[in-house]
Amino acid sequence: MNHPMELYIWGGDWGLPSVDLHCLEIMAYAKFSGVPLQTCVTNNPFWTPNGRLPVFKHGKQILSSFPEISAYLRKKNFNADFGLSHKQCSEVLAYTQLLRGQLYFALQYVRWVDTKNYIELIRPWYAKALPFPCNYYYPGSYEREAKHQLQALYDQDDDPQSIETFVYGEAEKCLTALSTRLGDQEFFFGVHPTSLDATVYAYLAPLLKVPFPSPALQNYLKACPNLARFVVRITQRYFPYAIQEFDAKKSAGSGARGETPESVSDFPNRRRHQVLAGLFAAAAMTGYALSIGLVQVSIKDEVSENLANHEDLIQAAENTED
Amino acid sequence: MPSVLLTESIALELGAQEPWPQDVKLFQPYEVEQILLPDNANCLAVQAFLKMCGLDFEVEPRSNAEYMSPSGRVPFIKCGAFVVAELDPIISFVNHKGISLSDKLDSVQKADMRAYMSLINTVLANAELYITWCDKTTLQEVTKPRFGSVLPWPLNHILAWQKRSQVVKKLGVLGWGNKTLDEVYEEIENCCSALSERLENRPYFFGDRPTELDAQVFGHLFTILTTPLPNNRFASIVRGYPNLIELCKLVEKEYFERTAEA
Numbered sequence: 216m217n218h219p220m221e222l223y224i225w226g227g228d229w230g231l232p233s234v235d236l237h238c239l240e241i242m243a244y245a246k247f248s249g250v251p252l253q254t255c256v257t258n259n260p261f262w263t264p265n266g267r268l269p270v271f272k273h274g275k276q277i278l279s280s281f282p283e284i285s286a287y288l289r290k291k292n293f294n295a296d297f298g299l300s301h302k303q304c305s306e307v308l309a310y311t312q313l314l315r316g317q318l319y320f321a322l323q324y325v326r327w328v329d330t331k332n333y334i335e336l337i338r339p340w341y342a343k344a345l346p347f348p349c350n351y352y353y354p355g356s357y358e359r360e361a362k363h364q365l366q367a368l369y370d371q372d373d374d375p376q377s378i379e380t381f382v383y384g385e386a387e388k389c390l391t392a393l394s395t396r397l398g399d400q401e402f403f404f405g406v407h408p409t410s411l412d413a414t415v416y417a418y419l420a421p422l423l424k425v426p427f428p429s430p431a432l433q434n435y436l437k438a439c440p441n442l443a444r445f446v447v448r449i450t451q452r453y454f455p456y457a458i459q460e461f462d463a464k465k466s467a468g469s470g471a472r473g474e475t476p477e478s479v480s481d482f483p484n485r486r487r488h489q490v491l492a493g494l495f496a497a498a499a500m501t502g503y504a505l506s507i508g509l510v511q512v513s514i515k516d517e518v519s520e521n522l523a524n525h526e527d528l529i530q531a532a533e534n535t536e537d
Numbered sequence: 538m539p540s541v542l543l544t545e546s547i548a549l550e551l552g553a554q555e556p557w558p559q560d561v562k563l564f565q566p567y568e569v570e571q572i573l574l575p576d577n578a579n580c581l582a583v584q585a586f587l588k589m590c591g592l593d594f595e596v597e598p599r600s601n602a603e604y605m606s607p608s609g610r611v612p613f614i615k616c617g618a619f620v621v622a623e624l625d626p627i628i629s630f631v632n633h634k635g636i637s638l639s640d641k642l643d644s645v646q647k648a649d650m651r652a653y654m655s656l657i658n659t660v661l662a663n664a665e666l667y668i669t670w671c672d673k674t675t676l677q678e679v680t681k682p683r684f685g686s687v688l689p690w691p692l693n694h695i696l697a698w699q700k701r702s703q704v705v706k707k708l709g710v711l712g713w714g715n716k717t718l719d720e721v722y723e724e725i726e727n728c729c730s731a732l733s734e735r736l737e738n739r740p741y742f743f744g745d746r747p748t749e750l751d752a753q754v755f756g757h758l759f760t761i762l763t764t765p766l767p768n769n770r771f772a773s774i775v776r777g778y779p780n781l782i783e784l785c786k787l788v789e790k791e792y793f794e795r796t797a798e799a
Contacts, residue, residue: 305731309652316659367706389655392648 218274219253220245225268226256226344229424230461232454234340236322238269240281240417246453247408248295250288258344260353285410295410303404307411310396310403313389314418320365321386321432322422324379327361331429387435393419394439401448408449416449557634558617561594563587564602565612570686571600573679574764575665580612582624582756587614588792589747590636600687624756628749638748646743650750653735653742660728661757663713664771667721670704674767725774733778740787747788754781755788 222245224238232254233239245252263270264277271278271287278284288294296304326337341354369378393415402408403415419436423446427433437443450458504510565580566572572580587594594614599605606613606622613622621630631637639647669680684700685693708714713721732754741747742754758781762772775781 301734302737305734306649306652308727308731309649309656309735312659313652313655316655364710367710388651392651395644396648396652398645 220250221272222252222254223257223263223268223270223272224254226258227457228340228461229426230450230458231420231424232450232457233269234421234425235268236319236417236421237267237281239420240413241269241271241284243408243413243416243449243453244281244285244295244410245288245293247410247413248288248293250291250293259346259349261349281414295408295413298407299404299409307409310393310411311414313392314414317385317389318418320368321382321389322418323361323364324382325422325427325432327358328365328375329379329427329429332427333358335428336426383432386432390436390439390442394442397441397445399441402445412449416446420446420450555617555634557592557636559593561592562597562615563594563612564597564599564605564615566602567598567600567687571683573683574669574760574766575662576603576611577764578662578665578757578760579610579624580756581760582753583612583614583627585755585788585792586624586628586638586749586752587631589638589752590631592631592636624749624753638746638752639743641746642743642748650743650748653732653750654753656728656731657753657757659711660724661761663708663711664721664725664728665757665761666704667708667713667716668718668766668771670701671708672718672768676701678767722770722774725771729775729778729781733781736780736784738780741784747791751784751788755785758782759785759789 222241224233225235227233232242260266260268271284278287325332327333338354342350345353365378397403402412419442422433422436423443566576602611607620608622610623613620614627621627668675681697684697688696736742741751758775761775
């Protein structure tokens, strides 16, 4: 098979190779097991088989979930868990389920349901990353999906506050367990990264790096220094380009900030838009005033009666007002 | 968020000041006619946990236990002025009274225990729900008659349908909705083999003393082994792991037969 293995992913930002959990999981697993994987940033889930990224392509094989892809790679003799004993493999399974059961929905909550995070950060980011017509559809659809998930799981709690408390409580217990389990080790099972490390990295890295406006859970993660170091270590060792790109962008941003405020870079041609919007509003208002006959009748009459004399014009205007 | 967490912990603290009262009652559905596989597993796990702690309680079967429970799930215990539902909250409630099965474990073992407990919660519990409510034969032959046994005519169909749609929605969210029965059996197989690898040849998961994890494993596996279903492949998968069977027998002998004699 001479076909290259390709992975279509969401783009990265904030020093992450990708902002999406599922993309990160596969990318980290591929790095750990030495798969020559080519990643293509598409930011467009429209053409994928089930409407979501990542998509893994190898010749005619098209796969999109982590268990499928890791099973496929194992068949191709790329295995990150090669050196583990049976007992350690069983621990990998248990901790993976712990993350999936307790942390995943908290992450969904932080990203899509927490209003402040969603409106100020997540929706603008996805709207900017997605190409034109999709950017009106996908962020909202992901939000609805996340809300539906949390509602289906915690249906007895009508109060959103109690859902938040419960979800964050579970997530904190999970983070504590991970932090104790990792201890001072480099990776979860010694010096070599395994599939569990890939999964943990994928869950924790976005939570640590994305600058969420409401950072309750993020602060909890930052209070576990070994987990924070774990994320930084993997990013530096396996995805150095993401950090370099982010630093370059940051320094470019701070260089430009000396001359112009930061908001300009978010909205290019801001002045032009303002002028155009002002003109449009003025034209619309004038049109409306003209169409319902608020203004023009008197003016037309004056103009047709007498164009030459200015004082007459004012007089006439006063008359009509009376 | 912190304020709400605080009120929760205050409630637990207040409960902790009182000793374990004499008249604790554990509410659950009727075991012989009504209870379904997932509920039975949870009830048995809580019973095993309380017995391992050496705490007295009385089982109080109620046909509407599910609707009495504060969380909408069974079982729940009434302990003095407090009503606590489900295994995890009951464990932390009991821990606040200074009684714990896992205080001898070090912190890494506690983390491991948490991970395995969530393995059971996500795999075995969902597999039980799937087989009870999504497998057509089981649904028609076992689930609906048992669920409706305590309800009058139109309600037994309506509530069963409502409950089923709730479960299907939940399983769909958790990614179990599109699974086939064979994939579910494969998940169970993986879960049991992971548990069996972890248990090795010891009597309990963490040495000679039982922990919360043992209570939960016992609750689920014992129920799976003893519940008659139209398709008994579920039980036969579990039977493939002799050390897990040994664990179930040991817990039954130590904690359930002894109390039955007394």
